[in-house]
Amino acid sequence: MTEIVILEGRRTPFVRAHGRFKKFSNLELATHSVKALVKDSGIDPEKLGALIYGHVVLDPRVPHLAREVVLQSGLPASIRAVSLNDNCISALSAAEYGVWMLQNTDREYAIIGGVESMSNPALMFSDSARRIFLNANFARSTGERIKTFLKLRPRHFAPKAPGVKEPSTGKSMGEHCEDMVKEWHIGREAQDEIAFNSHQNAAYATQRGPLKDEIAALDGLDHDDTIRADTTLAKLAKLRPAFDKSGSGTITAGSSSPLTDGAASTLIATREAAERDGFTPLAVIKDMEFAGILPEEGLLMAPALTVPRLLKRQNLTLEDIDIFEIHEAFAGQVLCNIKAWEEGWKEPAIGKVDREKLNIYGGSIALGHPFAATGARIMTTLSHELKRSGKRYGLISICGAGATAGAFLLENPNAGGKKEA
Known part of the structure; x- marks a missing residue:
């Protein structure tokens, strides 16, 4: 099979959710990462064959994120764009798809990656509130619409945050x-x-x-703000269990990954094309x-x-x-x-x-x-x-x-x- 190599990667700083990057959407974070990768890698955008991008916390206003990233980044509109969601392995799945594309089509270069804006999840209404709004939207007259809206109660306006529990088990x-x-x-x-x-x-x-060296500074920040350089084993030992508070729990916030905003992109290519065009591969997949x-x-x-x-x-x-x-x-x-x-x-x-x-x-x-x-x-x-x-x-x-x-x-x-x- 054709060897696929990694040429370069760029990402935003990773920032704690609801912090410095809360003003940026999934699309903005992803676009920043992709534009920086294209610029710093020196790839001719016309040579790019695909952009495959993952996102888990979906924004219903941008359901096909990868396509919008192509357009917002100023890349050729002909680029094949694929959006996917495979939870925490989304970027690896994007790479899997990218490898397949490069080995089985005439495409020679692809960008793979993923993004998350945990600060900006889509909020949902309860099922009963959603039904009222939908019925009002499809009402045939103003009177019928008003009559439908009169069914709303204060409880219907309480939004529901995205769930953190496994649908199949009900446990986080x-x-x-x-x-x-x-x-x-x-x-x-x-x-x-x-x-x-x-x-x-x-x-x-x-x-x-x-x-x-791998981070494309954003909003004046050029490093991850999640790192605690001053932490010690003694400080970590003082933290209380976060999930099992019965007295037998051992997992704390300190031994868990934090909710984070950020995007990361990687440029992959066929080895033949990379060497033909003067690139030095970093690694072979x-x-x-x-x-x-x-x-x-x-x-x-x-x-x-x-x-x-x-x-x-x-x-x-x-x-x-x-x-x-x-x-x-x-x-x-x-x-x-x-x-x-x-x-x-x-x-x-x-x-x-x-x-x-x-x-x-x-x-x-x-x-x-x-x-x-x-x-x-x-x-x-x-x-x-x-x-x-x-x-x-x-x-x-x-x-x-x-x-x-x-x-x-x-x-x-x-x-x-x-x-x-």
Whole structure:
């Protein structure tokens, strides 16, 4: 199959919801990211064949977000635009579709990514209020319309915020993760350590420079405002459980990813076209795997299937991976899946994770988690680090609501000593 490479990525700063970016819509954040990527990568817009973009918190006023991003960014109107929603793995699914397009059509370049404005969710009315408004809209006369509106009561004007519970179980993601850490015997201390390292690594990377190089400043901000460089294990230990308050809960706000606004975009291409046009690839998308399980088995445990299957197909173990990028929905979720990989669960054990190689520039707990954007953020950071370090293999693992997951294996195109599957 045609090799697909990653050329560049750009994102907005990631900002806590209801904060500095609350004035920006999904469309504005995404457009900013895409325009910066096109400008900084040097790609000729006329060469772009597709833009595939994810968004989870949908804005009904812009249902086909990707198409509007193409138009608002000033890109050629002929570009194929695809909008999708696959929860937290949306950007990985966008990349999957992008890889398919580049391998099976005459397109040579594509932008993939995702965006979330958690500050601006669409608010809904109750079913009874919605029915009254709809009936009034379709009334045949002014009198009939007034008669319909007279049925409204004060309670009908109370908006409903988007739900945070799993439709299939009625439990929130945090509640599901509490079940997981209890089943896998993951303690509070271990979770706080993951959170502490996330903030420390992210603060280091921001001050040192690697993360800032990938960020397109917006509204005068050139860094993520979710990082707590001054946090300590002692401070984290003082936080109260956020989801299970019975006395046995261990997950806190400190060991959970925050609600975040932001967008991230990544430029991918066929290797042949990239090298023909003078681009130096950052990484090759070597392989990918997606999976889904029953939520009752562990809502965020699908990475326990994707990573072993991916590595087995490539004849690799965890010891062969040079850099791990594991999405930190919760610290407990990271630890549960690492334990599953190392001990085996539904799939055979695949080795050990070297913690020194884990989220070396911070993860979603520190950097934030605009749902659909996280995959593109990780893909960009990992690609740059493979090139910068000269290391060979980078692994991406992201869990998703609905008990799904995606995993990608990236390879440094200039690393020697290839191990063939």
